[in-house]
Amino acid sequence: MKINNFRLFQDDDTPIPFPPSPNIGGTLAPDMLIIHFTVGANEAGAIAWMTNPASQVSSHLLVGKEGAITQLVPFNRIAYHAGTSAWKGRTALNRYAIGIELDNPGQLKCVSSQWTASFKQVYPDEGVLVAKHKFGATTYGWPKFPDVQLESATALAALLLQTYKLTEIVGHDDVAPRRKWDPGPAFPMDDFRAEVFRRAAELNGADQKPAP
Numbered sequence: 001m002k003i004n005n006f007r008l009f010q011d012d013d014t015p016i017p018f019p020p021s022p023n024i025g026g027t028l029a030p031d032m033l034i035i036h037f038t039v040g041a042n043e044a045g046a047i048a049w050m051t052n053p054a055s056q057v058s059s060h061l062l063v064g065k066e067g068a069i070t071q072l073v074p075f076n077r078i079a080y081h082a083g084t085s086a087w088k089g090r091t092a093l094n095r096y097a098i099g100i101e102l103d104n105p106g107q108l109k110c111v112s113s114q115w116t117a118s119f120k121q122v123y124p125d126e127g128v129l130v131a132k133h134k135f136g137a138t139t140y141g142w143p144k145f146p147d148v149q150l151e152s153a154t155a156l157a158a159l160l161l162q163t164y165k166l167t168e169i170v171g172h173d174d175v176a177p178r179r180k181w182d183p184g185p186a187f188p189m190d191d192f193r194a195e196v197f198r199r200a201a202e203l204n205g206a207d208q209k210p211a212p
Contacts, residue, residue, distance in 0.1 A: 001155065003163050006074040008061075008156075017070045021051045021058035025078030025094065032168035033157055034082055034097045034175060035189070037182040038062070039106035041119050043070070046103060056080060059099040067152035075164065085175040087168070093175055098160055100153060107133075107181055108141035115141035131185040135177045142186035154192060158199035169193045 001016070002009050008016040036059065038046040043064040050058045050072055059081040062070045073079040081099030082092075090096060105123070108115040114122045128141040160166060171189055172180040183189070 001069075001159055003075065003159065006076040008069065008071045017068075019047055019051050019070065019072060021072040021079070022053045023050065023056055023058035023080050024073050025080070028076055028078045028095070028098075030075070030096060030098045030164050031166055032087070032093070032097045032170065033160060033166050034093065034099050034170055034172055035153075035183045035187065035192075036081060036099060036101045036172045037104035037106050037184065037187070038101050039118065039182070040103070041105065041117070041121055043068070043103040046101060047072070050101075059101040061099070061156065062101045062103065063149055063153045063156065064103045065146050065149050067146075067148040069152060069156060075160075082172065082175060084179065085172075087170060087175045098164070098166070100157065102145060102149060102153060102183060102187070104145060104183070104186075105143055107184065108143065110141065129186040133173070133181055133185055135173060136181070142184045144186050145183075145188075150188070150192065154195055154199065157192075157196040158203060161196060161200035162203040169196060 040046045043062055046062055047070055049055050058073050058079040060073045060079050078094050079099050080094055082094045082097055085093040087093060105117040108117055108123060115128045116122050123143055127144050129144055130141055132139050172182045
């Protein structure tokens with residue numbers, strides 16, 4: 001993948017799907033990345049919601065369960081993904097952050113011995129991590145993120161870090177604790193963060209190598 005004029009493209013110059021969200025603000029000069037989950041049944045529903053003016057929400061990117069990437073907001077424009085938020089003395093983090101949404105139903109409740117989403121869909125036990133959130137006392141089910149989705153998000157995040165010199169990767173729950181639960185305990189944040197920074201450093205090294 002590559003970035004050209006604040007838009008994402010495949011290496012062969014094929015543009016990544018871009019249904020533009022109307023829910024955008026002014027100019028963005030990002031220095032951090034915020035990871036979210038959608039709390040929805042599928043990526044089509046999440047895209048429809050984030051491109052609906054009535055929702056007043058958006059994110060720069062969505063990564064589906066099968067690894068497909070959709071861009072909704074150019075990387076030089078503010079997206080409305082963080083809401084009331086704070087990190088290291090700064091507030092209103094939409095002004096500083098690129099947002100990535102991961103297609104995932106979010107926390108599940110046990111209903112009649114079945115892990116059930118807010119929209120009533122049931123998820124099999126083998127695909128669910130049972131855990132307490134780091135900011136919560138109640139045990140919930142947390143749908144696991146498929147490897148292909150995590151790999152796509154990792155490659156994408158590394159490109160964003162390398163391109164925009166981002167210095168922070170955080171979860172929505174880090175910047176809005178107890179108000180938001182995403183990306184939750186099933187997301188391997190520590191491993192993800194380490195791998196993204198490693199790959200971004202490799203991309204920087206490749207850019208600095210002299211041409212053969």
